[in-house]
Amino acid sequence: MAEVAAPLGLLAELTHRCPLHCPYCSNPLELIARQQELSTEQWCSVLDQARDLGVLQVHLSGGEPLARNDLPEIVSHARGLGCYVNLVTSGVGLTTPRLADLVERGIDHVQLSLQGASEAGNDAIAGARVFKHKLIAAEAIAEVGVPLTVNTVLHRRNHGEIADLIATAERLGAERLELANTQYYGWALRNRTALMPTREQLDAAEPIVREATERLAGKMQIVYVVADYADAHPKPCMHGWGARQLTVAPDGTVLPCPAATAITTLELSSVVDTPLAEIWYSSSSFNAFRGTEWMSEPCRSCPRKETDFGGCRCQAFLLTGDAAATDPVCSLSPNRGLVDEILAQQPVVDVELTMRAPGRA
Amino acid sequence: MIGVEQRPRLRRGVRLSFDRVRQAHVLLFPEGVVMPNATAVAVLELCDGERTVAEIVTALSGTYSGVRVEDVQNVLARFVERHVVEVLGG
Numbered sequence: 373m374a375e376v377a378a379p380l381g382l383l384a385e386l387t388h389r390c391p392l393h394c395p396y397c398s399n400p401l402e403l404i405a406r407q408q409e410l411s412t413e414q415w416c417s418v419l420d421q422a423r424d425l426g427v428l429q430v431h432l433s434g435g436e437p438l439a440r441n442d443l444p445e446i447v448s449h450a451r452g453l454g455c456y457v458n459l460v461t462s463g464v465g466l467t468t469p470r471l472a473d474l475v476e477r478g479i480d481h482v483q484l485s486l487q488g489a490s491e492a493g494n495d496a497i498a499g500a501r502v503f504k505h506k507l508i509a510a511e512a513i514a515e516v517g518v519p520l521t522v523n524t525v526l527h528r529r530n531h532g533e534i535a536d537l538i539a540t541a542e543r544l545g546a547e548r549l550e551l552a553n554t555q556y557y558g559w560a561l562r563n564r565t566a567l568m569p570t571r572e573q574l575d576a577a578e579p580i581v582r583e584a585t586e587r588l589a590g591k592m593q594i595v596y597v598v599a600d601y602a603d604a605h606p607k608p609c610m611h612g613w614g615a616r617q618l619t620v621a622p623d624g625t626v627l628p629c630p631a632a633t634a635i636t637t638l639e640l641s642s643v644v645d646t647p648l649a650e651i652w653y654s655s656s657s658f659n660a661f662r663g664t665e666w667m668s669e670p671c672r673s674c675p676r677k678e679t680d681f682g683g684c685r686c687q688a689f690l691l692t693g694d695a696a697a698t699d700p701v702c703s704l705s706p707n708r709g710l711v712d713e714i715l716a717q718q719p720v721v722d723v724e725l726t727m728r729a730p731g732r733a
Numbered sequence: 734m735i736g737v738e739q740r741p742r743l744r745r746g747v748r749l750s751f752d753r754v755r756q757a758h759v760l761l762f763p764e765g766v767v768m769p770n771a772t773a774v775a776v777l778e779l780c781d782g783e784r785t786v787a788e789i790v791t792a793l794s795g796t797y798s799g800v801r802v803e804d805v806q807n808v809l810a811r812f813v814e815r816h817v818v819e820v821l822g823g
């Protein structure tokens with residue numbers, strides 16, 4: 373295998389606790405409880421080790437990172453090491469004084485999630501009355517003057533709102549808008565039938581996004597992540613498994629991909645008892661799908677194998693039971709039929725959603 | 734094409750810094766990390782929103798020989814495209 377490069381990014385999932393109940397949440401169904409969360413000292417040690425390894429970008433996420441009382445300390449520590457610090461938040465509790473303090477300590481950028489374009493739509497998906505808090509957060513972000521990306525996860529219930537979502541993000545002063553079709557892990561997988569957009573919705577979205585992207589060029593950048601199942605090629609597995617980024621879960625479990633707990637056959641390591649460098653370079657989980665040696669046909673002899681890395685390992689495992697299989701979304705996969713079947717079974721009417729649990733005390 | 738009288742600067746949320754682990758300059762921004770080459774670093778370090786492109790070329794000529802306006806413009810165009818640099822002035 374070629375020499376393993378140092379990681380650039382760390383996704384620090386500080387907690388799984390969250391005041392929202394998004395049914396599309398990618399967090400695992402088995403949420404990690406508060407008592408299992410790493411302490412402040414442990415998080416600071418994770419950051420030290422990550423920086424020594426080469427990490428330059430730290431995404432503080434969760435659950436809701438603002439639910440951690442020691443967030444200010446963690447921010448100071450990450451920035452003190454020279455990292456670029458991105459706060460990924462639902463915005464609940466992000467008031468001007470609180471944000472001003474966090475920015476003073478070193479937050480470089482905020483990614484704020486919106487569940488919908490209107491109060492009613494947003495709060496129905498979030499399962500909590502939070503839209504007004506998001507507006508307060510956006511005002512604080514504009515006032516304090518930190519760059520903002522708005523992120524909205526798209527699905528059957530809000531796909532028709534894309535034009536309004538774009539207008540709302542503009543109004544909130546976002547520099548970037550990510551419109552990301554749902555990836556089916558965790559709660560999203562549980563709710564897949566109810567969340568999957570229809571072909572008509574996807575077709576209607578394309579021209580709206582294209583027009584807005586052109587119209588807003590230089591003002592607000594729009595990143596549209598297409599719906600995975602509907603494509604002929606799978607989405608790439610990040611920049612490759614164990615190539616650039618690692619995720620640390622609230623309890624210190626280190627994941628090669630944020631969704632990797634889905635692969636039950638993977639033996640995961642933890643920073644609680646193993647140095648991060650050892651996990652990155654030598655663990656079985658990080659080496660499982662590095663490079664292209666592990667691939668079988670049709671990927672092994674496919675010219676796209678360095679582009680998409682055979683697609684998503686978690687999806688391959690969830691749909692076929694084999695994490696080393698070609699992502700079944702790929703039209704060349706012998707299992708593409710599984711995806712077509714899911715697409716064909718789309719309900720004619722809206723199906724009920726199972727809301728995400730709040731996390732355990 | 735970026736005009737010689739325009740004043741480039743790093744966009745808000747973009748930082749140019751030195752990584753002691755890689756012993757290299759790095760550009761940090763929301764979407765990722767870029768390792769600019771030596772020429773790009775020399776140009777980016779002068780992008781303060783005050784200097785014009787022409788002034789940047791003059792400043793670089795003090796240290797390097799054979800600096801061409803087009804090369805500086807090309808470097809800047811690449812970073813504008815990546816949402817790293819913005820230019821002020823018409």
Ligand SMILES: C[S@@+](CC[C@H](N)C(=O)[O-])C[C@H]1O[C@@H](n2cnc3c(N)ncnc32)[C@H](O)[C@@H]1O
Binds near residue numbers: 390460485523524525
């Ligand atoms: C899990 S959330 C945690 C941070 C915070 N609670 C929030 O929602 O912004 C991290 C990011 O992933 C996005 N996200 C959540 N579930 C997703 C899914 N199934 N597919 C794609 N993106 C998802 C959220 O919109 C958010 O931007």
Ligand code: SF4
Binds near residue numbers: 392396398485
């Ligand atoms: S429930 Fe929503 S707000 Fe909370 S972590 Fe999940 S995606 Fe973020």
Ligand code: SF4
Binds near residue numbers: 672676681683
């Ligand atoms: S066969 Fe494998 S490498 Fe080729 S396009 Fe499909 S998933 Fe990608």
